[in-house]
Amino acid sequence: MGRLFGTDGVRGLANKDVTAELALDLGVAAAHVLGASGEFEGHRPRAVVGRDPRASGEFLSAAVAAGLASAGVDVVNLGVVPTPAVAYLTGALGVDLGVMISASHNPMPDNGIKFFARGGVKLDDAVEDAIEQRLGEHWDRPTGAAVGRMSTDTGQSGAAYVRHLVESIGGSDDSAPLTGLRIAVDCANGAASEVGPAALRAAGADVVVINASPDGRNINEKCGSTHPEQLQAVVVASEADFGVAFDGDADRCLAVDHAGVLVDGDQIMGVLALALKDAGRLAQDTLVVTVMSNLGLLLAMRDAGVRTVQAGVGDRYVLEEMRAGAFTLGGEQSGHIIMSDYATTGDGVLTALHLAARVQQTGQKLADLAAVVQRLPQTLQNVAGVDKARAGTDEVLREAVARAEQALGDTGRVLLRPSGTEALVRVMVEASTQHQADEVAADLAGVVRERLAL
Template sequence: MGRLFGSDGVRGRANQDLTAELALDLAVAASHVLGEGGGQRRLRALVGRDPRISGEFLECAVIAGLASTGVDVVRVGVVPTPGLAHLVRAGDADLGVMLTASHNPMPENGLKFFRAGGWKLDDATEDAIEARMLEPWQRPMGAAVGRVSDAPQLVDDYVHHLVTTLRTVTQDNVSLAGLKVVLDLANGAAHRTAPAAFRELGAEVVVINGKPDGTNINDRCGSTHPAELQRAVLEHGADLGIALDGDADRAIAAAADGDIIDGDQIIATLALALHDRGLLKGDAVVVTTMSNIGLDHALNARGIRVVRTDVGDRHVMKAMRDGGLNLGGEQAGHVILRDLVTTGDGTLTALLLMAVMADTGAPLADLAAVVRRVPQVLINVPDVDKHRAATDTEVLAAVAAANAAVGSRGRVLLRPSGTEQVVRVMVECEDADLSRAVAEGLAAVVAERLSLRSAAH
């Protein structure tokens, strides 16, 4: 069996790859590893989930695992991932577990773990949890087992946190009155929290895809499928649109003309706003290898450095901590403001973006135009053995040929997905036609050489 943890927790098809038994075992091991050093006191954990139906039985399994080790468990219910992280931090809990597959649709689900303080786990801690799953343990009995309680009202505390955080950052004078926003909530975890926060701050809100039924999360909607958002912005004459994903840790935007504003452009807009106020620490931002080189050009011109990391918000956060920086994120819409949050928060990101619009009086399209995106082609190649992407000789030769084709005018990236059996091919070059041709050629080699279908035969 390969490593259970991917780039963002443990993920798989619910009740097939990710079973109740696995969820229980992971919870037991996590309580042992994350509870080390706690002495004899009783540990406390928060458990939340997104609305997908498999989260109901997986939640029960996680709670059973934690309580069986003597951990007191608070069941929060449906809550955004950043909401659970905040509540772990604000409530001084010892750990948190979020049941979500983020932007993936049904039947996927997953587990994200948070340690005390609301921080995601590093690789070493994840490895320790996997190792602990194989070890025997002493089971408590009687009054020593954990107790389970329900606290759905904590979700309202998260909404209050969003509103007060924005008011603190903007020195209490922020108002989104006069701005009309369409919120695409991906039928996900923020269906109640996001509209409440925007309305409390004065925005006029139009909600689409805000009625989760347990099966429709991320189903042709949200941050990975923004076409409906674009149409709704135009239909309602909104100033902008915001699309969250299923667990609301990422956000992308649409300008008033319907054009998509991605994470790179959002990061640039926030970076310049912070820089102008002297609040951008180190005059630098952290992004991943997937971010467009146009972001570097835009920020470098204003004296702002761009630091790149591997894909994954954990890597972004680590680079931010190591460099003492306070802004970073990913092109897909994860944005982390380290002074304010411990993980990406799509709702807070969107609120800050609207605050910049309100403060400057500028439309979103004008703010985002600072980034002139270099043509970038991204092709996801499914049903392949992603683990061989770095070793197959013909794939490596194709990558070398692709790099030679774009030369100094661009770059080529081949990246196995951290959450799916997919290899991502990215080619970036000033020549759009060349980018497309090189990307399609490389993707064809990956599909042929790494195909799971051919391997099965």
């Protein structure tokens, strides 16, 4: 049996892979591993539990909460909130752990369980392994007054999260820094359907909202950051200054400029990096990206005097690099962007607010700000049915990659990456022209197919 935890918690088809029984057992195991800090300090461990609007989140959050309470943890049910809200509140409320029930940008039938340790930080591999090892073990059950208690948040925590977001750009009861901006918002019928528009309005923006009517079944359905087509049309039709699109749990944000052109995570990172650098708040003038970020971002940052550090694919690896170097900004092309001065994980609403603040402060259109990142043509080919384990060791393949890199020079690059979940190798090529990128990718894919055949 493979490892239960993936790159972002436990995820799979709800009620098949991710069951109520598993959720309850994970709640118990997490209580024993993460709740121990409260016991050591002489108080009953405490936890917060949130979820996105998927129908399956109702029974899964109840099961997790039951497992935690049965193990002696007091649980506050936050209801439907974004993943970054759970992370923030875990730290702000001083509880011992947080749990989010969500499959993020995945289709509605999927769901997942992700944990946050004290302070609202994601778990490292060793802690996840410790939780997994505690599943199904014998344990002494508390009885009587020692069992955990459950309560439901009345909305105060969500309001505190919104205040935190607005204050991060200087907003307050007396200050509305986004006044005069019209922003279209696609909430993906997800967890930010209330707090996303609320935060932008509290900061003074005129907000046009779409896909903010979750019914338990329509999350991410042809909307949000994975399907920005609706937002692109609405931005133009409503004459908005720009638009933002969240995913189902609002840890990602993509944008659309006034003309309906998509602005991806690489471009957003470029805009925010320069904003922080201008303000003297970009730690060590460094931006953390992944190996999948477009070379155009790296070149733009080099020209602007910003160093880039590359991490593996996945926000947890970006965060590891940020912590190791004490950096303040990092993220992924997908729009998962971490601003560590204000958050311990990617936060789509926070990203949207800071992007809007940069537009307001400069008086420039988002299209002009995003133009600092000139994306190089990129081609990605997935070569299936091969021995991905030999992708980094086959000498003929390595020589083919070296020849391609030499031919591309400084205006392109090659990335061969074995898939983490499938028997395939991803071949990504960036070049000065689309024709060259396509041609080099096709040639390398042929070498992969021939040399790594099963």
